[in-house]
Amino acid sequence: MPDEARHDLERLARIQRRFSEFGSEYATLPLYATICRHLTEDQDLASLLLAARPGQARPVLWLAALHDLVLRLPETPAAKWYPSVAGAGRTPSGDPWPDVRRTVLDHRDELVEKISTHGTQTNEVNRAVYLTLGLAAASRDVPGRPLALVELGASAGLLLAVDRYAVRLDSPDALSAPPVVLGEPGSTVRCAGQDRSGVASPGRAEALELPPVLGRAGVDLDPVDLADDDAVRWLEACLWPEVPGRVERFRAARDLLRDQQPTVLRADMVDGLSRAVEVARSQAGEGAHVVVFSSWALTYLERSRRTDLEAEVCALARDCALLSWLTAEPPSCAPGIEPPADVDEGGTVVGLRRWRDGHERAPVTLGTCHPHGAWVDLRFRGLDGQTS
Ligand SMILES: C[S@@+](CC[C@H](N)C(=O)[O-])C[C@H]1O[C@@H](n2cnc3c(N)ncnc32)[C@H](O)[C@@H]1O
Structure with a gap:
C-alpha cells in the first residue's frame, strides 16, 4: 500500500475514534450522539473529515458542516431531525441515520468543500x-x-x-x-x-x-x-442544535444587532x-x-x-x-x-x-x-x- 494511502487510513482510524468518544461523552444529545456512533462504523462518511485543514479534523467540524447544509437547505431529508430547522419539540422520534446518510451522500462535494475551507468558531x-x-x-x-x-x-x-x-x-x-x-x-x-x-x-x-x-x-x-449571511449561518451551524435555547438566543442577538x-x-x-x-x-x-x-x-x-x-x-x-x-x-x-x-x-x-x-x-x-x-x-x- 502506498505511504499516502496508509497515512490516510491511520488518520481515518483516529477520526473514527474521536467520533466514538464524542458519541459517548455527549450521549444525552440524541441526534449528535447517534450520528457520531454511526460514523464510528461508517468509514466512507467519516472520511469526509480527511479534507479538514491541519489540526481541524474534529467531529464538531463534520457536524457543523452538515448543520450548515440543513440550515441552508431545509428541504433535505436530514433537516427534519434538527430542532434548529424543525423547531424545538417538533423533531420526529426514531433513527435519523438513514436520512442523514442520504443527505450527506447527495451533498458530499459541498460538505467536503466546507470542511476543507472552514474551522469551527462560536459566539456564545x-x-x-x-x-x-x-x-x-x-x-x-x-x-x-x-x-x-x-x-x-x-x-x-x-x-x-x-x-x-x-x-x-x-x-x-x-x-x-x-x-x-x-x-x-x-x-x-x-x-x-x-x-x-x-x-x-x-x-x-x-x-x-x-x-x-x-x-x-x-x-x-x-x-x-452580521451582514454576511453565509458567515453568520456558519457561526450558527457551529452551535449544537439540541442544546435548548442556544440557537434561539444566538438568532435573537443577531437580529438585535444586525444594524448596530x-x-x-x-x-x-x-x-x-x-x-x-x-x-x-x-x-x-x-x-x-x-x-x-x-x-x-x-x-x-x-x-x-x-x-x-x-x-x-x-x-x-x-x-x-x-x-x-x-x-x-x-x-x-x-x-x-x-x-x-x-x-x-x-x-x-x-x-x-x-x-x-x-x-x-x-x-x-x-x-x-x-x-x-x-x-x-x-x-x-x-x-x-x-x-x-
Ligand atoms: C471560542 S471563540 C469565543 C468567542 C467569544 N469570545 C465568545 O465567548 O462567544 C474564540 C474566538 O477567538 C478568536 N481568536 C483565536 N485566536 C485569536 C487571536 N490570536 N487573536 C484574536 N482572536 C483570536 C477566534 O477567531 C474566535 O472567534
Missing part, C-alpha cells in the same frame, strides 16, 4: 451571564463610571452588547428565592444561569446593575460580519488591543472605565503570547486612569489569575485585574462558571475589603 451569547457579573465586580469601586468595553477574540461581537440582554440568575433553591433579572429585562435576548453562590440574591441585585456602556470594540483574527453591530477589528488580539481600546475610548470619552475582557479566547494563544498580552495590558494602564482586565478562561490561561484549587480542566475561571491611576490592585479570582454560563459560582470577596 449565554456567556453574558458571567460577563454581567464580572463587569459588576469590575465596576464595584468605581460605580456609575461609564464603561468602554474591549473584547479579545470577539467573534461577531455579540458579547459586546451584554448590557442589552436580559440576564436571569436562578437560585439553586428556586422555592426559597425568586430569580433576579439583570440587564434589560424586556430584551428579546434571554440569557439564564444558576447562581450557585447567591451573589445575585434579591437584596444584592441593585449593586449588580451595570454603569452605562458608552464604548465597545472587539478584536478577532476572523471577525464575523459593535466594531470588531480584524487582528491578532495582542497586536490589535491598543487600536481597539482607542476605538472604544473614542466612543465613550477619555474618562471612561476601560474593561478589556475575554471569554474562551486566551486559551487559543501560545503561552509566550499570553505574556506579551499581559505586557500590552500593563502598558495601557499608563494611559487609562481606570483600567480593568476581566477573564473567563480555562485554568491557568489568564496571566496573574490563580485558579481555585478545586477547578477541573474543562472549568472556566473568572478573574479580575484592576489598575487605578496607574497602580495595580491585588488580582482577584472571582470564582468559576460553566463555559456557556449555565451556572456561576462567583464571590465578590477581595474587592476593596468586601466580603460577600
Whole structure:
C-alpha cells in the first residue's frame, strides 16, 4: 500500500475514534450522539473529515458542516431531525441515520468543500451571564463610571452588547428565592444561569446593575460580519442544535444587532488591543472605565503570547486612569489569575485585574462558571475589603 494511502487510513482510524468518544461523552444529545456512533462504523462518511485543514479534523467540524447544509437547505431529508430547522419539540422520534446518510451522500462535494475551507468558531451569547457579573465586580469601586468595553477574540461581537440582554440568575433553591433579572429585562435576548453562590440574591441585585456602556470594540483574527449571511449561518451551524435555547438566543442577538453591530477589528488580539481600546475610548470619552475582557479566547494563544498580552495590558494602564482586565478562561490561561484549587480542566475561571491611576490592585479570582454560563459560582470577596 502506498505511504499516502496508509497515512490516510491511520488518520481515518483516529477520526473514527474521536467520533466514538464524542458519541459517548455527549450521549444525552440524541441526534449528535447517534450520528457520531454511526460514523464510528461508517468509514466512507467519516472520511469526509480527511479534507479538514491541519489540526481541524474534529467531529464538531463534520457536524457543523452538515448543520450548515440543513440550515441552508431545509428541504433535505436530514433537516427534519434538527430542532434548529424543525423547531424545538417538533423533531420526529426514531433513527435519523438513514436520512442523514442520504443527505450527506447527495451533498458530499459541498460538505467536503466546507470542511476543507472552514474551522469551527462560536459566539456564545449565554456567556453574558458571567460577563454581567464580572463587569459588576469590575465596576464595584468605581460605580456609575461609564464603561468602554474591549473584547479579545470577539467573534461577531455579540458579547459586546451584554448590557442589552436580559440576564436571569436562578437560585439553586428556586422555592426559597425568586430569580433576579439583570440587564434589560424586556430584551428579546434571554440569557439564564444558576447562581450557585447567591451573589445575585434579591437584596444584592441593585449593586449588580451595570454603569452605562458608552464604548465597545472587539478584536478577532476572523471577525464575523452580521451582514454576511453565509458567515453568520456558519457561526450558527457551529452551535449544537439540541442544546435548548442556544440557537434561539444566538438568532435573537443577531437580529438585535444586525444594524448596530459593535466594531470588531480584524487582528491578532495582542497586536490589535491598543487600536481597539482607542476605538472604544473614542466612543465613550477619555474618562471612561476601560474593561478589556475575554471569554474562551486566551486559551487559543501560545503561552509566550499570553505574556506579551499581559505586557500590552500593563502598558495601557499608563494611559487609562481606570483600567480593568476581566477573564473567563480555562485554568491557568489568564496571566496573574490563580485558579481555585478545586477547578477541573474543562472549568472556566473568572478573574479580575484592576489598575487605578496607574497602580495595580491585588488580582482577584472571582470564582468559576460553566463555559456557556449555565451556572456561576462567583464571590465578590477581595474587592476593596468586601466580603460577600
Ligand atoms: C471560542 S471563540 C469565543 C468567542 C467569544 N469570545 C465568545 O465567548 O462567544 C474564540 C474566538 O477567538 C478568536 N481568536 C483565536 N485566536 C485569536 C487571536 N490570536 N487573536 C484574536 N482572536 C483570536 C477566534 O477567531 C474566535 O472567534
